[in-house]
Amino acid sequence: MKATNGEKIFYAINYLILAIIALTCVLPFIHIIALSFSERSAVDSGHVFFWPVGLQFTAYKIFFIASPALSAFKNSILITLVGVGLSLLGTILAAYPLSRSYLMGRRYLVMGMVFTMLFSGGLIPTYLVIKNMHLIDSYWALWLSGFISTYNMLLMKSYFENIPYEVQEAARIDGCSDTSLLIRIILPLSLPMLATLALFYGIGFWNSFMSVLMYINKSEMMNLTVVVQGMLSKNDLLNSPSLNLEEQATVATEMVKAVGVVIMVVPMLVVYPFLQKYFVKGVMLGSVKG
Amino acid sequence: MKGTVVETPNQLYERSEQSAWQLRRRRRLKQNIPLFIMLLPVIAYYILFKYWPMGGLVIAFKNYNFGDGILHSPWVGLKNFKLLFSSSNTLQIIWNTFWLSFLNLIFGFPMPILLAILLNEVRKSWFKRWVQTILYLPHFFSWVIVSGLVLSLFATDYGSINKVLALFHIEPINFLYESHSWLAIFVGSGIWKEMGFSTIIYLAALTTIDPSLYESAAMDGATKLRQMWHVTLPGIRHTIILLLILAMGKIMEVGFDQVYNLQNAGVSDVSEVISTYIYKIGLGSSQFSLSTAMGFFESVISCSLVLLANRIAKKFDQALF
Numbered sequence: 001m002k003a004t005n006g007e008k009i010f011y012a013i014n015y016l017i018l019a020i021i022a023l024t025c026v027l028p029f030i031h032i033i034a035l036s037f038s039e040r041s042a043v044d045s046g047h048v049f050f051w052p053v054g055l056q057f058t059a060y061k062i063f064f065i066a067s068p069a070l071s072a073f074k075n076s077i078l079i080t081l082v083g084v085g086l087s088l089l090g091t092i093l094a095a096y097p098l099s100r101s102y103l104m105g106r107r108y109l110v111m112g113m114v115f116t117m118l119f120s121g122g123l124i125p126t127y128l129v130i131k132n133m134h135l136i137d138s139y140w141a142l143w144l145s146g147f148i149s150t151y152n153m154l155l156m157k158s159y160f161e162n163i164p165y166e167v168q169e170a171a172r173i174d175g176c177s178d179t180s181l182l183i184r185i186i187l188p189l190s191l192p193m194l195a196t197l198a199l200f201y202g203i204g205f206w207n208s209f210m211s212v213l214m215y216i217n218k219s220e221m222m223n224l225t226v227v228v229q230g231m232l233s234k235n236d237l238l239n240s241p242s243l244n245l246e247e248q249a250t251v252a253t254e255m256v257k258a259v260g261v262v263i264m265v266v267p268m269l270v271v272y273p274f275l276q277k278y279f280v281k282g283v284m285l286g287s288v289k290g
Numbered sequence: 291m292k293g294t295v296v297e298t299p300n301q302l303y304e305r306s307e308q309s310a311w312q313l314r315r316r317r318r319l320k321q322n323i324p325l326f327i328m329l330l331p332v333i334a335y336y337i338l339f340k341y342w343p344m345g346g347l348v349i350a351f352k353n354y355n356f357g358d359g360i361l362h363s364p365w366v367g368l369k370n371f372k373l374l375f376s377s378s379n380t381l382q383i384i385w386n387t388f389w390l391s392f393l394n395l396i397f398g399f400p401m402p403i404l405l406a407i408l409l410n411e412v413r414k415s416w417f418k419r420w421v422q423t424i425l426y427l428p429h430f431f432s433w434v435i436v437s438g439l440v441l442s443l444f445a446t447d448y449g450s451i452n453k454v455l456a457l458f459h460i461e462p463i464n465f466l467y468e469s470h471s472w473l474a475i476f477v478g479s480g481i482w483k484e485m486g487f488s489t490i491i492y493l494a495a496l497t498t499i500d501p502s503l504y505e506s507a508a509m510d511g512a513t514k515l516r517q518m519w520h521v522t523l524p525g526i527r528h529t530i531i532l533l534l535i536l537a538m539g540k541i542m543e544v545g546f547d548q549v550y551n552l553q554n555a556g557v558s559d560v561s562e563v564i565s566t567y568i569y570k571i572g573l574g575s576s577q578f579s580l581s582t583a584m585g586f587f588e589s590v591i592s593c594s595l596v597l598l599a600n601r602i603a604k605k606f607d608q609a610l611f
């Protein structure tokens with residue numbers, strides 16, 4: 001069918017609106033990246049928009065000298081990598097047995113877990129439990145409190161349940177035990193789901209903020225989120241004695257803040273394109289049935 | 291008649307049935323052992339980190355102190371709750387929590403539906419893919435990043451908007467320190483962050499609409515807008531209702547990170563919510579019992595709201611559990 005004039009106008013407007021909305025999602029980042037690379041006079045006078053004016057890198061240098069960002073960056077990576085590994089393991093260990101129809105008491109176990117999504121002890125009792133376990137100032141507090149997300153576990157469980165039964169039966173007849181069935185048949189078939197959950201858990205640990213505020217007191221153990229948040233709320237970033245005065249004069253506070261945001265976003269932008277194609281399927285799986 | 295009991299064929303059959311059942315049961319038990327070994331750490335985790343804190347809720351009814359611990363601190367009955375509901379400060383905080391998430395709901399809820407409908411009308415797949423990829427992205431950023439962006443846009447002294455205004459000789463505006471503009475920024479940033487990601491579910495629902503409906507609507511002379519109104523929207527009605535009900539179940543929850551990162555002392559009368567308050571008085575000034583009472587109240591309300599929402603959803607055949 002040929003498009004009528006009305007339809008042509010409609011499509012043009014539609015594309016325009018979507019393009020504008022998409023731009024509002026990227027322009028703030030481009031702006032902040034441009035700020036972080038610009039020279040001070042241009043930033044101060046408000047002439048930097050989406051392209052750096054007078055390219056310079058001093059703000060980055062100052063960011064890494066004036067703040068504990070480098071060690072915070074390492075901490076964030078450690079928290080994320082170990083956290084994702086543990087959480088995926090925990091989620092698989094929960095989802096596999098619960099996806100077996102012959103598991104005894106399956107209904108009650110699932111109900112017990114779903115209940116924790118509806119009702120929880122809340123912030124202070126959870127804090128006291130972590131404290132009584134002497135996990136304050138230990139990353140185990142973060143890894144364990146984010147160990148299994150019940151929602152992710154349910155996603156994984158229904159994914160396992162949808163793997164064709166015939167494949168599993170064949171493996172069983174060939175003498176596979178539960179462990180080898182899981183490792184050699186089910187997990188390789190679940191790579192898209194594993195990638196999705198790795199992204200979800202990874203983003204969660206990389207962004208972890210409240211739990212770090214609560215459970216970590218030592219400043220050298222803070223992660224990037226908390227360090228950058230601290231910088232955003234400060235107005236005298238450039239008063240560190242370790243800074244070179246000449247360089248300080250070439251940088252404005254907001255430029256250093258911009259660097260903080262850029263540093264937090266870049267690692268995500270590196271991982272995102274690789275995992276992006278998987279998560280849509282994962283989210284749809286957990287969404288409403290047709 | 292005495293001596294040996296002769297079994298009828300029926301009894302024989304029943305006996306063999308019984309032993310087969312026992313055999314199956316024994317085999318099933320054996321099959322279950324490796325599964326339970328796998329589940330062991332998981333169950334331990336749920337007991338230690340999910341159910342034990344629920345037991346810790348008793349300190350809402352106690353005067354908790356470190357010396358006596360959870361078990362031996364003195365009982366005070368409902369004193370903490372009375373304290374909460376007699377103070378205008380805490381009532382204001384409960385109201386703020388409700389109000390902020392209500393605003394998030396009424397302005398944030400329609401956006402993903404609109405976006406999904408617009409995206410669904412895109413015929414160029416490369417364009418659709420690009421727009422989707424970009425729209426999903428903000429969902430994965432932490433509120434620290436978003437608040438950094440908000441600051442760089444709206445800050446009074448160095449915000450880009452004020453700098454552009456300055457080029458036109460307009461006095462800087464305190465966007466972040468006025469209640470009204472703060473509320474707008476709060477709601478707007480929430481929409482900006484989540485609108486793209488929430489379209490995923492609607493887009494999935496849209497794929498189930500029969501394309502022939504559009505064709506026949508077009509035959510009958512329906513314009514694109516009419517097709518959206520009479521075909522698209524009714525087609526995803528169930529999804530919309532379900533998500534709306536679910537969202538209403540979460541009306542008492544407004545995320546800690548969003549509020550904590552955007553709030554400032556200037557707007558504390560509208561921006562203090564239950565979660566930030568618990569964090570501040572609980573961990574900041576060690577008022578464990580009082581803040582636990584507040585958290586308990588919040589948990590009970592939101593749990594009942596979710597259950598109520600689910601019950602309503604059942605009426606529309608859309609219940610979750």
